[in-house]
Amino acid sequence: MTVQEIASLIKENTGAQVRLDEPMSNHTSFHIGGPADLLVIPGNMEDVRSVLRIAQEHAIPLTVLGNGSNVLVRDKGIRGIVLKLGNALKYWKQEGNIFTFGSGISLAQCCRIIGEAGFTGMEFAVGIPGSLGGAVFMNAGAYDGEMKNAVMSVLVLTSDGELKTLAKDDLQFSYRHSALQGSDAIVLEVKLQVSAGDKTAIQAKMADFNQRRISKQPLELPSAGSTFKRPEGHFVGAMVEQSGLKGFRIGGAEVSKKHAGFIVNVDRATAADVLQLMAYIQDRIMKDYSVQLVPEVLVLGEE
Helix, strand or coil, X not given: CCHHHHHHHHHHHCCCEEEEEEEHHHCCCCCCCCEEEEEEECCCHHHHHHHHHHHHHCCCCEEEECCCCCEEECCCCEEEEEEECCCCCCCXXXXXXXXXXECCCEHHHHHXXXXXXXXXXXXXXXXXXXXXHHHHHCCCEECCEEHHHCEEEEEEECCCCCEEEEEHHHHCCECCECHHHHCCCEEEEEEEECXXXXXXXXXXXXHHHHHHHHXXXXXXXXXXXXXXXXXXXXXXXXXXXXXXXXXXXXXXXXXXXXXXXXXXXXXXXXXXXHHHHHHHHHHHHHHHHCCCCCECCEEECCC
């Protein structure tokens, strides 16, 4: 089937938004990326299940995206269907100290909801961009906190189209990693277990973390957050700065002058610019420190 025929099929069987040849630069925090053959924004879980079924029946590649905050899409774009959950699945409910969220809700909103209810345990994540589902997928963390500390379970849609609940132990959390990264499962819902706390203290802590981010990170420029994972015993930003690479630029991509752990899009950077700069930094840090930097940014799309 042609892309147009697949688009028509999705429109006929779901209430999802469907866009042809959609620039992924419009859907990533980096503001970089070539076109997706089909961008699909589901309205609910059934839309997600229907899109998965159509993709499988017609052997169409399927890429799942949250809010696009931790990804770099290559310049040739993404073939097949991109299913963007960040604009859907934003519901939530509370039962005591257990909060259930749709995976498309922003992590910041999730933290505010929990904090305003007087519960502690998610303050660390208030300034982390992206969706809750994406944060669980990569075990996002900051300020000595990680998603694994609050996650109770997740509801996923398996590649067979079945709904399955995965307990915390099933997710095998480690630093910036979960078992979800090695599977085709789509995160639909997340249960978080938190503790009762002092609402004023919680709000103050979140405000402090937000202020620290604003003062230290280049939030005023497009980026995908921290470019590399933190190697044990080292700080990426400090190594890159000490190697004289702060402000170093290839094309429109630059090592942030504010925080050398970030690559920022300063002038219509391409994915090729960013990838060349990442490779240059990795080579330099290996030469200067004998440390292998591992990307934290997920690279998607056609080379």
